[in-house]
Every structure is written in C-alpha cells, then in structure tokens.
Amino acid sequence: MLVSFFIAVIASTLLTPCLIRWAHSRGILDQPGGRKKHSTGIPRLGGIAIFLGASLGILCVGTLSREMAAILTGGFLIWLTGVIDDGMEIRPAVKLMGQVLGVSIAVFWGDIHIVNLGNLFGGGNVVFSASYSEFFTIFAVVGVINAVNMLDGLDALAAGFGLIALFSFLALGIGCGNETVVIYCLAVGGGVVGFIRYNIHPAKIFMGDSGSLFLGYSLGIIAVVLSQGYGGKPIQPILPLIILGVPIIDTLVVMFRRIAKGKNPLSPDRTHLHYIFQDFGIPHPLTVVVICLIAFFWCGVALLCATLLSPFPQHVLFFCFLSVCIVSYLCIGWVRSKSTLLWDRMQG
Structure with a gap:
C-alpha cells in the first residue's frame, strides 16, 4: 500500500513546478488585492498536482472496489x-x-452514507432512517468541503491541516483494518506532501479551489467511511468530528457572527481564526504553525480516545470538545475587543 504514497509524492513533486512555470508563461495568476496579502501574482493550480498525484497513486495499487471507484x-x-x-x-x-x-x-453509487452518529448526547445513539441518511450525508460532506475551503487563507494552512487530518485518519484506518481508507489517505497525503514544499510561505503556488475543494471532500467522505464502518470496523463517530474540528468550528463561528450582524453568512471577511491571529500581530508562518498545532492536539486527543482510552464515552468527549471550543472563542473575542478598544484610545 505504501507504493500509492510514493507514486503520489513523486507525481505531485514533478507536476507542481511544471504548473508554476506554465501558469507564469500564460499569465494564469492570482493577483493581489482586497483581502489577499501577497504582493505579486501567484499561480493557483496546485490542486491539479494534488489530484493527479493522488489519482495515480490510487489507480496504480490495483483493482478498485465499488466504494473507491465512487x-x-x-x-x-x-x-x-x-x-x-x-x-x-x-x-x-x-x-x-x-x-x-x-x-x-x-x-448513491458507492452506497456511502451516515446512518449512526453515535451517542453524542448521552441518551442513546442518534440514528437516521434510510430516507434521510443520504441527504444528511451530502449536507455534512459539503459542509466539510466548504470549511476546508475557507481555511485556505494562508500559505500552507489548508495543506498542513489536511496532512495532519489525513494521517490521523490513516492511523484509525490501519487500526480498524480498513483498506479503502488506508490506500486513499496514503495517496491523497502523498499528493499534498509533493505540493506543500512549494506552498510554504512565501508560496510559489496556491492549491486553489481545485485543491481545497478536493481536499475537503476527501476528508469529509473518509470521515463517513470510517465512522460508519464501510470496509472495516467502525470507529466512534465523534472522533472524525474532533479531527476536523478546527475548520468546522471556525466556519460555524464565523457564519454565526455574520448572521448576528445581519450579513450574508457566506460573504467573505477577515473574521476567520487565521485572520484574527494576524490582526493580533502574529506573523504569517507562526499563525500557520499555531493553528496546525491546535489541530494536531485535537487529532492526538481523538487517537488517544480511540486506543488507550477506548471505549471513551462519546457524549463526555463531545461535551468537553464543545466546551473547550466555546471558551476558547469567547476568550479570543474578549481579547480582540479589548485590543480594538485600546487601539481606538491610542488613536484618539
């Protein structure tokens, strides 16, 4: 199975610089302006290298199962x-x-859908009927796609988070004997590894929507496969939620803020966590490191609960996760309001 990883790494590593040169020669560049902080035009075709590298890694392994093909x-x-x-x-x-x-x-083709959300609230498992499970799955995975897409605001942030989450899912896939998850995570992870060296600040190329949408889809659909036990023993559904918690919680908080202010919840602004950190004066590379460390911490918690503390009560873990997130964002909001007030007084 490791061959899928190395093939994806090699393909992505070779394709990315070719895409950089081709984009510059054709003028296909992401120009600075608005919320964008880069000073020159930068290609945003990195998603092509990630997807093609990952696809090559998967296709070279052997015959595809129906789930993998779908x-x-x-x-x-x-x-x-x-x-x-x-x-x-x-x-x-x-x-x-x-x-x-x-x-x-x-x-619908792969028959991959969420039926059981586990015992999130302590009153028994949350189970969907067949008529609702498919539509809830589509809603949930599309939500993850857009959460990861919104995370892609700084060099190497989405790619760094994606690698942490993918290899966490890989560890869980190995633990429950899920071959589909193992191959897919190795291949997509290899595609991201080959790309990320060119995406570290100052980036030579962005992954673009092609990369962030595909990465978000990969994380969302693999979370479903793992939690529902397609191809292996199921894991607790709360674990993928915690692993993907950084972009999901940040997106929900940002959308809530926009709605509270009477704005379109999908309108772009600088209220995401990575922008707030930058507004605090934290340098670009350090902001990426801090957010990735937060993601790494939660992934570590999920893996710990899946191994050494298994079976850990899902509703307790869910409550602790939400509590920490709420308190953290309240503290960040308080510090942000105080710093804004102090700055206004200094200006006055």
Whole structure:
C-alpha cells in the first residue's frame, strides 16, 4: 500500500513546478488585492498536482472496489468544479451544485452514507432512517468541503491541516483494518506532501479551489467511511468530528457572527481564526504553525480516545470538545475587543 504514497509524492513533486512555470508563461495568476496579502501574482493550480498525484497513486495499487471507484469519481467532479472556478470564477450556486453532484456520486453509487452518529448526547445513539441518511450525508460532506475551503487563507494552512487530518485518519484506518481508507489517505497525503514544499510561505503556488475543494471532500467522505464502518470496523463517530474540528468550528463561528450582524453568512471577511491571529500581530508562518498545532492536539486527543482510552464515552468527549471550543472563542473575542478598544484610545 505504501507504493500509492510514493507514486503520489513523486507525481505531485514533478507536476507542481511544471504548473508554476506554465501558469507564469500564460499569465494564469492570482493577483493581489482586497483581502489577499501577497504582493505579486501567484499561480493557483496546485490542486491539479494534488489530484493527479493522488489519482495515480490510487489507480496504480490495483483493482478498485465499488466504494473507491465512487469516491474517486465524485472527487474528480468536485476537483473539476474547482478547476473551472479557478479559471473563470463561476457563480457560488454553480460551484455548490458541483459539490453536491460530486458527493452524491459517492453517496448513491458507492452506497456511502451516515446512518449512526453515535451517542453524542448521552441518551442513546442518534440514528437516521434510510430516507434521510443520504441527504444528511451530502449536507455534512459539503459542509466539510466548504470549511476546508475557507481555511485556505494562508500559505500552507489548508495543506498542513489536511496532512495532519489525513494521517490521523490513516492511523484509525490501519487500526480498524480498513483498506479503502488506508490506500486513499496514503495517496491523497502523498499528493499534498509533493505540493506543500512549494506552498510554504512565501508560496510559489496556491492549491486553489481545485485543491481545497478536493481536499475537503476527501476528508469529509473518509470521515463517513470510517465512522460508519464501510470496509472495516467502525470507529466512534465523534472522533472524525474532533479531527476536523478546527475548520468546522471556525466556519460555524464565523457564519454565526455574520448572521448576528445581519450579513450574508457566506460573504467573505477577515473574521476567520487565521485572520484574527494576524490582526493580533502574529506573523504569517507562526499563525500557520499555531493553528496546525491546535489541530494536531485535537487529532492526538481523538487517537488517544480511540486506543488507550477506548471505549471513551462519546457524549463526555463531545461535551468537553464543545466546551473547550466555546471558551476558547469567547476568550479570543474578549481579547480582540479589548485590543480594538485600546487601539481606538491610542488613536484618539
């Protein structure tokens, strides 16, 4: 199985510099302006290298199972949606439609859907009927896709988080004997590894929507496969939520803030955690490191609960996770308001 990782790394490593040169020669660059802080045009075609490297790694392993074929086909459609958006900036509704169609392929063809959310609230397992499970799965995975897409605001942030989450899922996949998860995580992880060296600040290339949408889809669909036991023993559904908690919680908090202010919840602004850290004066590379360390901590908690503390009560873990997140964001908001007030007084 390791061959899928090395093939993906080699393919992505060779493709990325070629894409950088080609984008510069054709002028296909992400220009600075608005919320963008880079000073020169930078290619945003890195997702092409990630997807092609990962696909090559998966296809070279051998015969595809139905689940893997469905996952890869759905990923292709979502990646293609991102490629088109990177090239001509399609309307948000069209981009969302591409995501829904891609996830639907995995859900309906691969028969991959969420049935059991586990005992999140201490009153027994939350179970969906067959008529609702497919649609909830589409909603949940599309939510993860957009959460990871919103995380892609700083050099190497989405890629760094993606690697941490992918290799956490890989460890869980090995533990429950899930071959589909192991191969897929190794291949996608290899694609990201080959790309990330060119994405570290100051980035030579961005992953673009093609990369962030595909990465978010990969993390979301693998979370479903692991938690529902497709191809192996199921894990506690709370564990993938904790592993993916950084972008999910940040997206929910940002959307809540926008709604509370009467704004469109999908409108862009600088209220994401990585922007807040930068507004505090934390340098770009250190902001990425800090957020990745937070993600690494939660992934460590999930793996600890899956191994040494297994079976850990899901509702207790869920309560602790939410409590820490709420307190952390309240503290960040308090510090932000005080620093803004102090700055206004200094200016006055």
